[in-house]
Amino acid sequence: MLMSKVEFNKETGPREVFCGLTSIVWLHRRMPDAFFLVVGSRTCAHLIQSAAGVMIFAEPRFGTAILEEKDLAGLADAHEELDRVVNDLIARRPEIKTLFLVGSCPSEVIKLDLATVAEKLNKRFLGQVRFVNYSGSGIETTFTQGEDGALKALIPLMESSNEEKLLLVGTLANNVEDRFKKIFRNLGISNIESFPPRQSTELPKIGKNTKVLLTQPYLSDTVRDLKHRGCEIISAPFPLGIEGSTKWFLAAAKAFKISELKFHEIISPLINRAKLALEAHKEILKGKKLFLLPESQLEISLARFLHNECEMDLIEVGTPYLNKDLMKEEINLLPDNTKIVEGQHVEKQLDRVRESNPDLVVCGMGLANPLEAEGISTKWSIEMVFSPIHGIDQAADLAGLFSKPLRRNQILTTKTLATH
Amino acid sequence: MELTLWTYEGPPHIGAMRIASSMKDIHYVLHAPQGDTYADLLFTMIERRGQRPPVTYTTFQARDLGGDTAELVKKNIKEAVERFKPKTLLVGESCTAELIQDQPGALAKGMGFNIPIVNLELPAYSKKENWGASETFYQLTRTLLKEKVSSSKKISPLRWKELGRRPKVNILGPSLLGFRCRDDVIEIQRILSEQGIDTNVVAPLGASPNDIERLIDAEINICLYQEIAEASCEWLKRNFGMEYTSTIPIGIKNTIEFINEVHNKLDLPLTNKEELEHKSKLPWYSKSVDSNYLTGKRVFIFGDGTHAIAAAKIAKDELGFEVVGLGTYSREMARQLRATAKDLNVEALITNNYLEVEDAMKKAAPELVLGTQMERHSAKRLGIPCSVISTPMHVQDVPARYSPQMGWEGANVIFDDWVHPLMMGLEEHLIDMFKHDFEFVDGHQSHLGHTATKTKDLINSYDKKDNNPKKGIIWTESGRAELTKVPFFVRGKVKTNTEKYAVLKGIPEISDETLYDAKAYFS
Numbered sequence: 008m009l010m011s012k013v014e015f016n017k018e019t020g021p022r023e024v025f026c027g028l029t030s031i032v033w034l035h036r037r038m039p040d041a042f043f044l045v046v047g048s049r050t051c052a053h054l055i056q057s058a059a060g061v062m063i064f065a066e067p068r069f070g071t072a073i074l075e076e077k078d079l080a081g082l083a084d085a086h087e088e089l090d091r092v093v094n095d096l097i098a099r100r101p102e103i104k105t106l107f108l109v110g111s112c113p114s115e116v117i118k119l120d121l122a123t124v125a126e127k128l129n130k131r132f133l134g135q136v137r138f139v140n141y142s143g144s145g146i147e148t149t150f151t152q153g154e155d156g157a158l159k160a161l162i163p164l165m166e167s168s169n170e171e172k173l174l175l176v177g178t179l180a181n182n183v184e185d186r187f188k189k190i191f192r193n194l195g196i197s198n199i200e201s202f203p204p205r206q207s208t209e210l211p212k213i214g215k216n217t218k219v220l221l222t223q224p225y226l227s228d229t230v231r232d233l234k235h236r237g238c239e240i241i242s243a244p245f246p247l248g249i250e251g252s253t254k255w256f257l258a259a260a261k262a263f264k265i266s267e268l269k270f271h272e273i274i275s276p277l278i279n280r281a282k283l284a285l286e287a288h289k290e291i292l293k294g295k296k297l298f299l300l301p302e303s304q305l306e307i308s309l310a311r312f313l314h315n316e317c318e319m320d321l322i323e324v325g326t327p328y329l330n331k332d333l334m335k336e337e338i339n340l341l342p343d344n345t346k347i348v349e350g351q352h353v354e355k356q357l358d359r360v361r362e363s364n365p366d367l368v369v370c371g372m373g374l375a376n377p378l379e380a381e382g383i384s385t386k387w388s389i390e391m392v393f394s395p396i397h398g399i400d401q402a403a404d405l406a407g408l409f410s411k412p413l414r415r416n417q418i419l420t421t422k423t424l425a426t427h
Numbered sequence: 428m429e430l431t432l433w434t435y436e437g438p439p440h441i442g443a444m445r446i447a448s449s450m451k452d453i454h455y456v457l458h459a460p461q462g463d464t465y466a467d468l469l470f471t472m473i474e475r476r477g478q479r480p481p482v483t484y485t486t487f488q489a490r491d492l493g494g495d496t497a498e499l500v501k502k503n504i505k506e507a508v509e510r511f512k513p514k515t516l517l518v519g520e521s522c523t524a525e526l527i528q529d530q531p532g533a534l535a536k537g538m539g540f541n542i543p544i545v546n547l548e549l550p551a552y553s554k555k556e557n558w559g560a561s562e563t564f565y566q567l568t569r570t571l572l573k574e575k576v577s578s579s580k581k582i583s584p585l586r587w588k589e590l591g592r593r594p595k596v597n598i599l600g601p602s603l604l605g606f607r608c609r610d611d612v613i614e615i616q617r618i619l620s621e622q623g624i625d626t627n628v629v630a631p632l633g634a635s636p637n638d639i640e641r642l643i644d645a646e647i648n649i650c651l652y653q654e655i656a657e658a659s660c661e662w663l664k665r666n667f668g669m670e671y672t673s674t675i676p677i678g679i680k681n682t683i684e685f686i687n688e689v690h691n692k693l694d695l696p697l698t699n700k701e702e703l704e705h706k707s708k709l710p711w712y713s714k715s716v717d718s719n720y721l722t723g724k725r726v727f728i729f730g731d732g733t734h735a736i737a738a739a740k741i742a743k744d745e746l747g748f749e750v751v752g753l754g755t756y757s758r759e760m761a762r763q764l765r766a767t768a769k770d771l772n773v774e775a776l777i778t779n780n781y782l783e784v785e786d787a788m789k790k791a792a793p794e795l796v797l798g799t800q801m802e803r804h805s806a807k808r809l810g811i812p813c814s815v816i817s818t819p820m821h822v823q824d825v826p827a828r829y830s831p832q833m834g835w836e837g838a839n840v841i842f843d844d845w846v847h848p849l850m851m852g853l854e855e856h857l858i859d860m861f862k863h864d865f866e867f868v869d870g871h872q873s874h875l876g877h878t879a880t881k882t883k884d885l886i887n888s889y890d891k892k893d894n895n896p897k898k899g900i901i902w903t904e905s906g907r908a909e910l911t912k913v914p915f916f917v918r919g920k921v922k923t924n925t926e927k928y929a930v931l932k933g934i935p936e937i938s939d940e941t942l943y944d945a946k947a948y949f950s
Contacts, residue, residue: 021503022486026462048522048551053437054465066782070432076552078428079526088428095430112460112523115489145462146489146523354483354510373467373479380477 020352026145027153047111105207110142168212177223180395248312284403301325439549439559454513458524519547581668600656610831677737727793730817732760812848
């Protein structure tokens, strides 16, 4: 491994990040036949509805079985109570095919055994609804890590097959997924599936001829379990920006023994077009100082893109946790002396933000307006997980997320019309 | 265990955060895991605050649980006090920390700081946000004033006379994430000042711990939002004899009653009684002839206790509406709301389940909904105009312009906010009426967009929306044609009544005549 040039730091202290429950917001949209039932507290329910864009427009496919005093005091058997809630829910939503029982901080602390509950429910609702469980608790998981838990929980349900296929792992926006599949077919890879699938019941089959290509950098546990099932993991940077996406496609092409000629024939026109589209954003981002606070786990890939392709200067790259193995291809592409900080002490980190006088800070929603009020431009990281940002074609859109706050700032501070 | 898809109120520690964030020189150390930091965005995104809430989260992790989480708590408290130098420290825990019982409040008190420390015990598994806010404000007031209890004699509301100065009052209850609190405070202060009454302290919004210590410099307390301030007002009454007001000045009648109540308590003569009726445009606007069409409009009301009760009174007495539904999610104010509902002859709905509210709304078939942002969504689905009167807070509920709910200007705001959606409703009717005219441009968009019911698939759509379609009843051509002539906002009601009548009389086919028979029968 070639990582010595990058400076690694660890920090502990008060953190300002979402917990894994937040990932339900995009997972439930990805799989419209699934329901996510958090077993937790009013805080969990409030968190998800607040993170899900403040208001829900219809009856949502996620909910919380809120623990009450009698559940904790042992007056009611929590397992029986959960049983009752699930029965009500399934009666109300008969179209649900998969029900995720999602553990939370309080359910983990009182050691509620959701695996046993899921097992019992699976027997009772055999052929109607499948139950899986995972933890999205904030004492164990950070934000996007919730997806890692949900996907890992689905792996035991995946049948085995030795058919050769490319498996894209990690939630993508549907239009990006379609685009990727088309490009892979053009390259000559025809058997492509996605995990998570668009229907929770249509899980891909996996085995020793499954070649896994990760679309997201936060899937450590999923990767480990896929390896155990014999899957081959294709090592690549992540498909953010032109460089990352090109190397990502190339890694897959190599794994499927696609000729280099073919690869360039298909990919080069995309690269040229994307570079053209990126120019306007680069003009704005070039030479600007960037500070990334830890949250989405996409920070390292974003830093690589914004430096290598948009010529931004990296002050600090925060990441909630660091899996050096999974991130090695990304880290190798970072410029020398990049300062990576794993973990967080939010107060000390904000001190460093102020000292370093950055042009743009990538941060969570709780911190954005206070920093703006101090005159520091920001971009909220949660937008990265809701926007179609992956792939060569989306590189300019991705850059646009960062150039827009700077452009806006410029518009608002420049006087273009004479005052009378 | 309770299945919740969406909740009107957050957990009680969010209430505590509302108090801490509303005030100055206070810091709140919250023993909580990292996910609980989401709460910051309620203040910085929804309320658009340019400052972070003054909260330090200990953000303990699973690996800390095996070790010493108490040490972690102490470390965070120490750092927070050193960094933020608060004049008063709040210490508490969220739902998860409550389970591990580190007792952070007791730990903080043992650390030797020379500032007041308020130990907040907010049971997360039985209480909710407003209770948490009320309890926090009460504990804070008690902590900062308890030493003065024995030395003070009872405060007479007439003390200002002895002191030879204008009467002073405190305005208690306004907080961040409260509905239009920012502007209500300005309006109420203006009204009081016009009457020769000075504001001593506004709290918690904008107050510091020093201000709380000064509360007893006033003669009486104005309890502006009972959900937040009643417990504190009651304590101040018990221990210092300070009286407090019970009228909420929302609407003209209540504002006048509020002014009277304040004057009576202070024994201050009210000199401009006649003027008061003319301070707001609402009475005249409501009396002017084009408001005739407001008469008997069916209105469904749901919100927090304070705003729902006030809305019912305004709707009935000041705008001449008919209240067809009234409810609240504030269980603490259930009794009061039930009393109002009884006066209005409607059943009170006390629930935290928005789907139940939507069902009740559907059954009541209102022409206007006054509710929270959630009722706005439900009403939109049902094609009913809606105005928002209560929290939970949405970014739209923090308008840039001055728009109180209380006092004279509040009444103006309410007239506009409630009547404009109805005028849009009238416009909707006109669009419906004139759409067969050749001048009518096809595709004319109504404000309801695609949710507005189109006449041609009216009967089908109503069948789909109805929970209990009347089986075996046939609408004839003439019946259908007549139904389309009924204004859209009462069409659902007419359809239901006609079908009910048909079932009652054993009529298998509904013709135009059946509609008129039913109309006569039910009128």
